[in-house]
Amino acid sequence: MEKKRKIRQISELGEFGLIDHLTSDLSILNSEIIKSVGDDAAVFDSSKECTLVTTDLLVEGVHFNLIYSPLKHLGYKAVAVNLSDIYAMNATPKYITVSLAISSKFSVEAIEDLYEGIKLACKRFDVDLIGGDTTSSLSGLFINITAIGSAPKDDIVYRKGASKNDLICVSGDLGGAYLGLQLLEREKKMFLSDTGVQPKFDGYEYIIERQLKPEPRRDIINSLKQAGIRPTSMIDISDGLSSELLHLCKHSDLGCKVFEEKIPIHPQSVLASEMFRIDSSLPALNGGEDYELLFTVPISKKEEIEKIKDVTIIGYMCKKDEGKYFIPRNGQELELKAQGWNPLL
């Protein structure tokens, strides 16, 4: 017989009780920590390197839908998207703080599931949870994570720094997360219209996972380090390739040319694009949430870059007055425009 999990109201534990409960099994991974959870502030020894800070707020109904986002995946993703920002600076994430606003519909066990995902991501990427705030909301779940990382000053890579003729590279493949979301949305509608229908994701497991459980690309950062390559500029792809390319161009005061035929797209993304009757490069350009790395390297590093697994050269930087163009397989150059997701619309 399956053992039933006891479900408790959060008010039974209270704020300090809930925090104690959720953080009781945290072991410290980074030896620089002097004081973690449990005082007015966390303290760490930062004397060896520069410190980096990034923060992201995920809102129920805006950034995620609990109908198809399991809470454990959601916790993992909330951490992952922040770590991705630290890796995109060529730095090492080390600490996070987690702020939660929870409506009364959540049980202690639901928040445990969320925390399980948060802790899993922390463990996988050697990151310590060092603080946070837990409070109630009148409706919905809000997750704000601040990630703190470190790096030697000269290792850090910014959005600015690219030079003319630098190669534009991307990790992994693009567009999958957006297409996964479209599939989830479609199945949600079918599920809600007829509760007898079970979602069908056969053959699309990869793009569903891209949406629900993105992986920050620590592996790419490590591969580049091992190959002795420091990117000249870098950003993570959260809003779609177009939007991120425009950021690199703007900050580096350059133009760019990217080639459709070079953009890495997963076979499942191609299939899903066909099913939704859209050009498969559209989700790559404008879809967002892939959390791959977009970076530039000097053309002298071409051979070394080509040897790195899961990195593709998709174009090159050019002078600003040469424009910012996407070159399709057939036809005219298209000016790049940021059509990524606008969270304020």
Place this chain on the structure above:
Amino acid sequence: MEKKRKIRQISELGEFGLIDHLTSDLSILNSEIIKSVGDDAAVFDSSKECTLVTTDLLVEGVHFNLIYSPLKHLGYKAVAVNLSDIYAMNATPKYITVSLAISSKFSVEAIEDLYEGIKLACKRFDVDLIGGDTTSSLSGLFINITAIGSAPKDDIVYRKGASKNDLICVSGDLGGAYLGLQLLEREKKMFLSDTGVQPKFDGYEYIIERQLKPEPRRDIINSLKQAGIRPTSMIDISDGLSSELLHLCKHSDLGCKVFEEKIPIHPQSVLASEMFRIDSSLPALNGGEDYELLFTVPISKKEEIEKIKDVTIIGYMCKKDEGKYFIPRNGQELELKAQGWNPLL
């Protein structure tokens, strides 16, 4: 003729437009900043001191009510409560990140007001806004601020560290913020029941301000430093004196005795307590949001402490088995219990 302020929808600017608009006039105060707003993460040189991190999430309808909280005050308070946590570690706040989730009822101008308060607090306390996230919410306003500070390792004061016989000290006066809130709540009800009635706060300006615009006690931290006193333990009073005293006792593994007659209470708090027919020490013990500092010092520092403006000795730490007691003017010792506000009830 009064010039009308143009009101714009946030969607007119978009996320990046809004962020650019709100952060365009930020000047950098801390020279350790290498990269502020505008990349995947902010970067600062942390090589000289330890780094401290704290975070707080304020939720509309739970932590604030826009009927009586002007947005500028709210922005100021959201920063202030975080800086208070850094000061409570005997450290210097240096940076903040600001995450906002905004419902569609807010205009660009409303968010400008909020940011004006945020920037005012930053300016007053020499803190730089180095990053954030701005997104939408389906309902209500959510403000998550992460404050980052620094201090030499040996200067940092924790909740643990007090010794038997250490004097318990408190800055400022207690209970005002809670009583200010009660007044605001009462006037809100009257205002809502009859729109002709204007709120009356004559004679209660101080406690209203205590609620709406608390001041983190940098001055006390500086006074203590000047007097050569390093507290043995410290915490800021956000949940009421009882709750915070119990934290110091728990972390320092001690008991305590505090005396009602010593607890500093402002004349306006005494008057308001009389009006609400409650004992004026109750808001001090259990009210919360005063953001004063509660700390312990060795008894050998008694004379120096007595010379510091706005600091009051209210009791002493004792052995754990002697208990944690509040000693009223007349009558029996009362065991201290945390009856502070529970955000999860």
